[in-house]
Amino acid sequence: MSFEPKIVGFLCNWCSYAGADLAGTARIKYLPNVRPVRVMCSGRVEPSFVMKCFAAGADGVLITGCHPGDCHYHEGNYKTIRRYSLLKRVLEQFGVEDDRVRLEWVSASEGDRYAKVVDEFVKKVKALGPFNGTKLLVK
């Protein structure tokens, strides 16, 4: 059986979740690996959420939000950019490969873009193989 990555997707309430909804109502086909979690803003995604996902067995984490300038809370997604940039450096030191975490902007009208982002991301994580987050080699 081929490896099917488990991916947690954090989707912002105002743009990306609606974009994912649109992908569904428009019957766009895309890979089923992302488990969506609706958050009010991509800025709500604490870096510790991402760490917890990996420690709990996720193979990848996708964070999506409104395009810069479109945030419902004016600058939530700018805060996300800052955190994400620093988080990526921390994850690298933890041995989490670059392609396992991705930040993308998806608006409410971009159902097709959501599907494309998911498909691309799943393929990349699939190529990396499973993440070794739940087994801790103590000895």
Next chain:
Amino acid sequence: MAKLKLAIYWAAGCGGCDVAILDTNEGLLKIAEIADIVLWPVATDHKYEEIEKMADGAIDICLINGGVRNSENEHMTKLLRAKSKIVVAMGACAHQGGIPGLANLFTKETVLNRAYRETPSTENPDGILPVQRFSAQEGELIIPEFYNTVLPTAAVVDVDYFMPGCPPAIHQVAAVVDIIAKGDLPPKGAVIGASDKTLCDECTRPKEDRKVKKFYRPHEIIFDNQKCFLDQGIICLGPATRGGCGNRCTVKSNMPCRGCYGPAPKVHDQGTKFLSALASVIDSNDPAEINSIVSQIADPVGTFYRFGLAASYLRRKRSNEKN
């Protein structure tokens, strides 16, 4: 009242916690007044066998400093748990893994290689590494097994209380002795000898609206001795660290907080909490500029998780070949 039976153990730590107990000075007399010490390797001559012969729960209180980094640490931590009614993880290493926990960014092979072959001060032409068992003329020698991952005490045994700090502040050691003497212990799992606020909250340095375009390490800048460190772009872990230490670094020593008191209440992963706090002071909305500001921070994991790596969500560097 019968005297308490007290054990103090030194596992994977530097021994600074033992010194912190000694530093209570005449406070030691109070400890001797309320308790009989049944084990304290740094100060008394009790043997492990004496502990092994005790009935389970025979020790009233056991203070363990140091995490678990080898088989001896694991054996003694488990043994003392079985023999003690109350186990206190004392100091940053027992609480969060501490400085030894930073070795979790490497494998045990890398650590041994570095320590015994690569360091400039090492003379080891044959490249000999420690082995667990060695047959000498006099018989077989056995040393504890060195582990790949450092763990805080609570990852190995059930811990009743946590007492943070590297080392715990002297006034807090005295406060904890007081609590023990009065039998006035809080609910299980509590952090004792610390406050429920962040260090930042207790710090007296005036804070302004911080906007940072450049980060400095303390030696890279001549900084203002009064102003908030973060306002000046110097990384200070105050916003994400539990208070109660008496601001011994930020106020008394004029140095930024390194985070030894561990995460604030109800926080699991200190490093990512600090990451959030630090990211929010970056003064830019442009991804390229943000990246260049962030790239000024040397060793983010070693800085944000200086004491908390082994207790974080991921606990160590992972890789697919060997985690």
